[in-house]
Amino acid sequence: MAQATFEEISASDFFYRNRDIAGFTNPSRAIFAAIRELVENSLDAAESQKIPPNIYVRLSFEGEASKDTQIYKLRVEDNGSGIQPRFIPSAFGQVLFGSKYKLKQMRGTFGLGGKMAVLYGQITTHQPAFVTSSTGQAKIYSFKLMMDIQRNRPIILDRKVLINKDNWRGTIVEFTLEGDYLRAMPKILDYFKQTAMVNPYANLTFVDPKGRLYKFVRATSEMPEPPKETLPHPYGVDVELLQRLIQMTTYNNMTDFLTGHFHRVGAVTALKFLIFSDLITFTCREHGKIPLDQIKLVDNKPLCPTCGKEAQSSTKNPKRLSHEEIVRLMQNLKKYKDFLPPDASCLSPLGEELLKAGVQKELYPEYLVVHQRKPSTYAGHPFIVEMAIAYGGGVPKRGSFVIYRFANKIPLLYDEASDVSYRVISAMNWRRYKVAPDMPIAIVIHICSTKVPYKTVGKEFIADRPEVRREEANAIREVARQLQHFLSRQEHVHMEKKRLGIFGKYLPKIAQFATTLARQERVPDIDKLLKSVQKYGAEES
Amino acid sequence: MAQKKAKIIERRNEVINGLQTFGTQIYNQLDQGVFPTINMPSRSTDNITYDSVVRQYILGEKAVSRSARNIRHIKPFTQLAWAAMFSNELTTQRKTSTLRDVYYSAQAYEMTFTDQQESNNIITDLETLTGFAREDFHIFPEERSAIFGDLNIGYTVPGYEGKTLNLTSHPDGVLIGPALTSSELLETKADKVIAIEKGALFTRFIEENVHNKHKALLISCGGQAPRQTRSFIRRLHDELNLPVYILTDGDPWGMHIAQVIISGSANAAHLRDLNTPDAVWSGVWASDIIEYKLPTDPLDEVDIKRLYELQKDPRYQNDPIWQKEIKLFLKIKRKAEQEAFSRYGLTYIVDEYLPTKLKN
Numbered sequence: 001m002a003q004a005t006f007e008e009i010s011a012s013d014f015f016y017r018n019r020d021i022a023g024f025t026n027p028s029r030a031i032f033a034a035i036r037e038l039v040e041n042s043l044d045a046a047e048s049q050k051i052p053p054n055i056y057v058r059l060s061f062e063g064e065a066s067k068d069t070q071i072y073k074l075r076v077e078d079n080g081s082g083i084q085p086r087f088i089p090s091a092f093g094q095v096l097f098g099s100k101y102k103l104k105q106m107r108g109t110f111g112l113g114g115k116m117a118v119l120y121g122q123i124t125t126h127q128p129a130f131v132t133s134s135t136g137q138a139k140i141y142s143f144k145l146m147m148d149i150q151r152n153r154p155i156i157l158d159r160k161v162l163i164n165k166d167n168w169r170g171t172i173v174e175f176t177l178e179g180d181y182l183r184a185m186p187k188i189l190d191y192f193k194q195t196a197m198v199n200p201y202a203n204l205t206f207v208d209p210k211g212r213l214y215k216f217v218r219a220t221s222e223m224p225e226p227p228k229e230t231l232p233h234p235y236g237v238d239v240e241l242l243q244r245l246i247q248m249t250t251y252n253n254m255t256d257f258l259t260g261h262f263h264r265v266g267a268v269t270a271l272k273f274l275i276f277s278d279l280i281t282f283t284c285r286e287h288g289k290i291p292l293d294q295i296k297l298v299d300n301k302p303l304c305p306t307c308g309k310e311a312q313s314s315t316k317n318p319k320r321l322s323h324e325e326i327v328r329l330m331q332n333l334k335k336y337k338d339f340l341p342p343d344a345s346c347l348s349p350l351g352e353e354l355l356k357a358g359v360q361k362e363l364y365p366e367y368l369v370v371h372q373r374k375p376s377t378y379a380g381h382p383f384i385v386e387m388a389i390a391y392g393g394g395v396p397k398r399g400s401f402v403i404y405r406f407a408n409k410i411p412l413l414y415d416e417a418s419d420v421s422y423r424v425i426s427a428m429n430w431r432r433y434k435v436a437p438d439m440p441i442a443i444v445i446h447i448c449s450t451k452v453p454y455k456t457v458g459k460e461f462i463a464d465r466p467e468v469r470r471e472e473a474n475a476i477r478e479v480a481r482q483l484q485h486f487l488s489r490q491e492h493v494h495m496e497k498k499r500l501g502i503f504g505k506y507l508p509k510i511a512q513f514a515t516t517l518a519r520q521e522r523v524p525d526i527d528k529l530l531k532s533v534q535k536y537g538a539e540e541s
Numbered sequence: 542m543a544q545k546k547a548k549i550i551e552r553r554n555e556v557i558n559g560l561q562t563f564g565t566q567i568y569n570q571l572d573q574g575v576f577p578t579i580n581m582p583s584r585s586t587d588n589i590t591y592d593s594v595v596r597q598y599i600l601g602e603k604a605v606s607r608s609a610r611n612i613r614h615i616k617p618f619t620q621l622a623w624a625a626m627f628s629n630e631l632t633t634q635r636k637t638s639t640l641r642d643v644y645y646s647a648q649a650y651e652m653t654f655t656d657q658q659e660s661n662n663i664i665t666d667l668e669t670l671t672g673f674a675r676e677d678f679h680i681f682p683e684e685r686s687a688i689f690g691d692l693n694i695g696y697t698v699p700g701y702e703g704k705t706l707n708l709t710s711h712p713d714g715v716l717i718g719p720a721l722t723s724s725e726l727l728e729t730k731a732d733k734v735i736a737i738e739k740g741a742l743f744t745r746f747i748e749e750n751v752h753n754k755h756k757a758l759l760i761s762c763g764g765q766a767p768r769q770t771r772s773f774i775r776r777l778h779d780e781l782n783l784p785v786y787i788l789t790d791g792d793p794w795g796m797h798i799a800q801v802i803i804s805g806s807a808n809a810a811h812l813r814d815l816n817t818p819d820a821v822w823s824g825v826w827a828s829d830i831i832e833y834k835l836p837t838d839p840l841d842e843v844d845i846k847r848l849y850e851l852q853k854d855p856r857y858q859n860d861p862i863w864q865k866e867i868k869l870f871l872k873i874k875r876k877a878e879q880e881a882f883s884r885y886g887l888t889y890i891v892d893e894y895l896p897t898k899l900k901n
Contacts, residue, residue: 499612506619509652510609511571513622517564517629524571533610 010152012094012119023459024120027069031179032187034120035059037113038076038173039191040410043199045080045171047348052221053202054079061209065178071125072181072209074117075174082135082169085161092118092131092173093147093154114173115147122147124178128157136169181209187413192216193362194404194411198350198446200358219361224354230346230450231263234273234333236380242326246318254279254315264340268300273339274315277332279325282311342382344375349384349448350409359388359444366392367490369482370444373475378467383449385468387475389483390442397440401425405462406446412460419461421445424472433484441483445472503533548780549697549725553632556678559671560629567622576610577618581670582811589810591855596803596818598810600669620663621670623652628667628678635699637679637719640664669811676722676769686770687714687740689747690731690758692781694724712747714761717770726780729758733899734777736760736820738789738798742879742890749891755899758783765798768815774802775817785817786899791825791835792876793847796866804856822862823898827869830877833894836884837875844876 019025023033039055046053055078062071083091092114118129134140144158181188185208192206196216201223204216232241251257258270265273274280275292282290284304290311296303302311321329350358352370359368370388377383396402405412405421416422425443435441447462455463462468507526515523563579570577582588583603592599607614607621627646631638638646644660647653654660664675675681692708698720705727708715715721735757737743743761746752752759758777762770777783787802789795805816830837840848848867857863870876882890 502612502615506615507609509619509650510567510577510615510622513619513626514564514567514571514577516626517560517622518568519561519564520568524568525574526571528574529571529576 010150012115012147012149012152016119016123016149019116019120024116027178027180028183028187030120030124030177031059031072031074031181032184032191033113034074034117034177034179035076035188036191036410037117038074039195039204041114042076042078042080042171043195043202043409045078045082046202047080047223048226049081050223050226051079051081052218052223053199054205055202056205058207059181059209060207061181062176065124069178069180070209071176071178073174073176074121075172077170077172079170082171083131083133084135085133085139085141088131088133088141088143089145089154089156091115092129092143093145094152117177118145118173118175119147119149121175121177123149125176127176129173129175131171131173133171134164134168136164136167138164140164140168189214190413191411194406194413195409197358197362197404197444198355198406198409198411200354200361216362219357220354222354222357224348224351227348228345230342231261233263233342233377233380233382234258234265234336234339235377236451237262237330237333239327239330242330246321246326249318252317252319254318255313257318263342269339271300271302271313272297273332273336276336277329279329280313280315282313284309284311341375341377342380344382344384346450347375347382347384347448349386350446352386355386355388355444355446359390359442363390363442364394365390365442366395367483367486369479369486371475371478371482373471376467376471378453378465381449381451381453383447383452383468383471385471385475386444386446386448387472387479388444389476389479390444391483391486392440395440395442397438400437402442404442404444406444407452407454407459407462408448409446412462414460416461418455420464420469421462421472423464424469424476428473428476428480430480433480434487435480435483443476443479445475447472500534503530549723552677556632556671556673557629559673560625560632560678563625563671564622564629576608578606578608578610579618579621579670580604580606581666584665584669584811586807589807593855593859595813596859597805597813597816598807600810617663617666620647620652620654620660621666623647623650624660624663624667625671628675628680631679632677635679635697635723637681639681639683640675643680665811672811672813674768674772674809674812674815676719676772679719681719681769682767684716684718684767684769685763686717686767687743687761687763688717688721688758688773689714689743689760690729690752691756692729692731692758693727694721695727696720697723697725708758709752714743714747714759717760717767717773719769722769722773722776726776729781729783730756731758731781731783732756734758734760734774734783734785735823736762736766736774736785736787736802737879738762738764738787738795739879742788745887746891749888751891751895754891755895762798762802766802768809771802771805771815771817774820775814778817778819779814785820786823787820788823788879788898789825790876790878791827791830791881792840792878793844793851793867793870795825795879796822796863797847797851800851800854800856800863804859823901824894825877825879825881826862827866827873829894830873830875831869833882833885835877835881837873837877837881840870840874840876845871845874 024030035057039057042055043053058075060073062073065071128144128146130144132140132142140162142160143156146155146157148155192204192214196204200219201221203218206214245261249257251260254274255270258265259267282295282302284290287304287306290304294305296305302313304311349372352372355370356368368390373385375382375384403416405419453463453465453468455461507530511523511526567577582600583605588601588603589598590601607618609615609618640661643664644654644657664680668675688708690708693705696702696704740761740763743759746759751757774785778785787799789798799822802817803820809815848871851857852867882894
C-alpha cells in the first residue's frame with residue numbers, strides 16, 4: 001500500500017510546476033509572455049522616475065530545440081530607474097520578491113513576470129541569465145545568475161563592477177529560452193503596436209530573429225503623473241489584512257488605528273463608524289455611561305443627552321480584539337455606507353491628451369475622440385476608465401469593430417469575447433449613433449486601477465462587474481455620441497458636395513443643349529445660378 | 542399631289558419648330574437668370590382616360606412640373622434637353638436612330654443613362670412634352686411589319702429624294718420602316734387596306750393575288766402592330782381615304798390586336814394619330830368559328846381571364862360587335878387561328894370567306 005508523502009515546496013518550485021498561471025502555457029505563449037513581462041518591467045522602471053522610456057528588445061536565434069521549437073536569446077534594455085546592486089540577484093532570481101507589493105497602480109502585480117521569464121529560460125535551456133544595471137551612479141553592476149528553484153534563492157555565478165563613465169542608467173536583461181517565435185510573431189507585433197498606443201511617450205525598438213527592425217517612436221515626451229502609494233480603503237479589506245495591520249500597528253485605540261491605516265478615514269468618519277459597529281463607549285462625568293443609541297452628535301462631538309456636555313469616549317486597543325471581533329470588524333467595514341470613496345491619486349491614467357496622441361500615432365485615423373471618466377470604485381478599489389473611438393484613415397475595415405483593450409497600460413490580447421468591454425460594446429444600440437459594424441472603427445478601452453478586476457489569473461480579460469460595466473458603458477456612449485456628430489457632419493458635407501457637384505455637372509449641359517436647340521450663338525450665363533445654390537442651398541423639392 | 546408632298550415636309554417643320562420652341566423656352570429662362578422649369582401632362586394611370594369622342598385614350602388635366610432647381614429633377618431635365626437636341630439633329634439631318642442607339646449616343650455627351658428603360662422614359666417624356674411621336678423625331682424601333690399592294694410612294698429620305706416605288710415591286714412586301722413611313726403617298730388603284738395579323742397569311746394573300754382581286758393594300762402586322770405601322774395605317778386611311786379591314790386570329794389576343802389599331806393603347810395616350818378609329822375588325826370572329834365550322838382549340842385559363850378583362854375595357858364599349866363576340870367566345874370556349882380555313886383548301890379563305898366578310 002502506497003504511503004502518502006508530504007513535502008513543502010518553495011514559491012519558485014510552485015511556479016515551476018504551475019507555469020501556466022503566469023502565462024507560460026506553450027512555446028509560443030512563453031516567448032510572448034517573456035517579452036511582455038520584461039518590457040512591462042522596463043516601462044514601470046522608467047515611468048516611476050518620470051523618464052520617457054527607451055526600450056530595446058532583441059530576440060535572436062540560437063539553434064533548433066525540437067521539431068517545432070527553437071532556442072532564442074532575449075535581450076531587453078531600458079533607460080529606467082535601474083536596480084540597486086544588492087537587490088539585483090533577488091529581483092531576478094527569487095520568485096515573489098519585488099517592488100510591487102504595495103497599493104498603487106502598477107503594470108504587474110504578482111511580482112512574477114521577470115522572474116518567471118528567467119525561470120522559464122533556465123528550465124528550458126539551463127543557461128544562466130545576465131543582468132546589468134545602474135541607477136546612474138558611479139558604477140555599473142553586472143551579474144551572471146541562476147535560480148535555485150527548490151530553495152527559491154538566486155545563485156550568483158559571476159559579478160562584475162564597471163565604471164559608469166557615461167552616467168548610464170537602466171537595466172539590461174539577457175537570457176536564453178526555448179520558444180516558437182513564428183507562431184508567436186503576430187501577437188508579439190500586436191503587443192508592441194498596442195503598447196506604443198498607450199505609451200505614446202515611449203520609444204520601443206524590436207529586432208526579431210530574422211533581423212527585421214520594428215520601431216515605434218514616441219509622439220510626445222509628456223508623461224502622466226506617476227501614481228502615489230496609498231493606504232487600503234475600508235471596503236477592500238479582508239481578515240488577513242486586518243490581522244497583519246493589527247500585528248504591526250503602534251496605535252493603541254481604534255480611532256487612531258482606523259485613521260492611521262485606512263484610506264479616506266478621518267476622525268469624524270472613524271467616530272461614526274465605531275458607533276455604527278458598537279466598538280466605542282461613551283461616559284459622562286456626571287451621569288456615567290451613556291447607551292450608544294442615546295448619544296447626541298452635535299458638530300461631530302458626542303454630547304451627553306442629559307446635561308449636554310461633551311462625553312468621554314473610549315475604545316479597545318486593536319491588539320486586544322478577539323478573532324470574532326476582527327471578523328465582525330471586517331464585515332462592518334464592508335457594510336458601513338458612509339466611507340468616502342477612494343480618491344484616485346494612487347491611479348495614473350493616461351489622460352485624454354496622451355491617449356489621443358498614442359492612438360493618433362499608431363492608427364492615424366481620420367477622426368478620433370477620447371474621453372476619460374471620473375474615478376469610480378468597485379469593492380474599495382478605485383478605477384478610471386478611458387475610452388477612445390477612432391474612425392477611418394488607417395483604421396482597418398474588418399466588418400466588425402476593432403477593439404483594443406488595455407489594463408494599467410498593458411495591452412490585453414487574448415479572450416476578447418470574454419471581456420466585459422466586449423459585452424458592453426455588443427449591447428450598445430449602434431444604429432442609434434448612426435454607426436454600422438462595417439465602418440472602419442476602432443474602440444480603445446483603458447481601465448486603470450490599483451487592482452484591475454481580472455476574471456482569471458491569466459490576466460487577459462476584465463470581469464463583468466456592474467461598476468466597471470456602468471463606467472465603460474457611459475464612456476462609450478460619450479465617445480459614440482461625438483462620433484455620431486462627426487459622422488452626420490461629414491455626411492452633410494458629403495451630401496452638400498455631391499449636390500453642388502450635380503448642379504455643376506448638369507446646369508452647363510442644359511445651357512449648352514438649350515443654346516443649340518434655340519439656335520443661339522451665345523450660351524447663357526449660369527454662374528449666378530450656380531452661386532445661388534451654393535449660397536442659400538436649393539429647395540429640395 | 543403637291544399638296545400631299547407638302548404634308549410630310551410640313552409635319553417635319555412642325556416637329557423641328559416644336560423642338561426649337563422647347564429649347565428657346567429653356568434658353569430664355571436661363572438667360573433671365575432663373576432655373577428653367579417645364580410643365581407637361583402627367584402620364585400616371587389616374588390621368589389616363591378613354592375619350593369616346595376621339596375614340597382613343599387621352600391624358601387628363603393633371604400636369605407635372607420639372608425644375609432644374611430640384612436636385613432630383615435636374616438629371617432627367619438635362620437628359621430631356623439632350624434628347625430634344627439629339628432629336629433635332631436627327632430630324633434636321635434626316636438621319637434615323639433606334640431607342641438602343643439613343644441610349645449609346647447619350648454617352649458621347651457624358652449623359653449616361655442608368656439603363657435602357659431610363660432612356661426610353663426620357664424619349665416618352667419628349668413625346669409627351671411636344672405631342673410628337675418618337676418616329677417624328679426619327680427614332681424607330683426594329684421593323685417587322687410589311688406592306689404589299691399597288692401604291693406608288695415618293696421617298697423623302699436623303700439620297701432617295703424624287704425616287705418612287707410601287708409597293709408591288711417585291712413579292713415579300715416592303716418593310717414598313719423609316720424610309721417608307723417618311724414617304725409621300727403618291728397614287729394608288731387600291732380601294733381598301735387589309736391588315737393581317739400574321740405573316741403567313743399575308744404571303745398567302747399575295748400568292749393568291751388578293752391585292753388585284755380585291756383592289757387591296759395588304760399589311761402584315763407581325764403580331765401586335767408596331768407604332769409606326771399603326772401610324773402608317775392611319776395615313777393610308779386619312780390621306781388616301783381608304784377603308785381599313787383587320788384580319789386576326791379568332792381569340793382574345795387577335796381581337797385586341799385589331800382593337801389597338803382601331804383605338805390605340807393607354808401607353809400612347811399622350812400621342813394622337815397612332816390609331817384609326819374607322820378601321821373595322823373583320824374576323825376571325827367567334828361567330829365565324831360556328832358558321833364556318835372551323836377546327837378549334839379550347840380556350841385556356843389565360844384566354845378566358847383576358848376575355849373578362851376586355852369585356853370591361855372602355856374601348857370595347859363603342860361597337861356592339863365586341864361585346865357580342867366576347868360573349869360568344871366565352872360561350873363556345875373555343876378559339877381558331879386564321880390558318881384554320883385551310884381545312885377547306887388553300888384558296889377558300891380568299892375565294893369564299895374574304896369576299897363575304899368585306900361585303901359586310
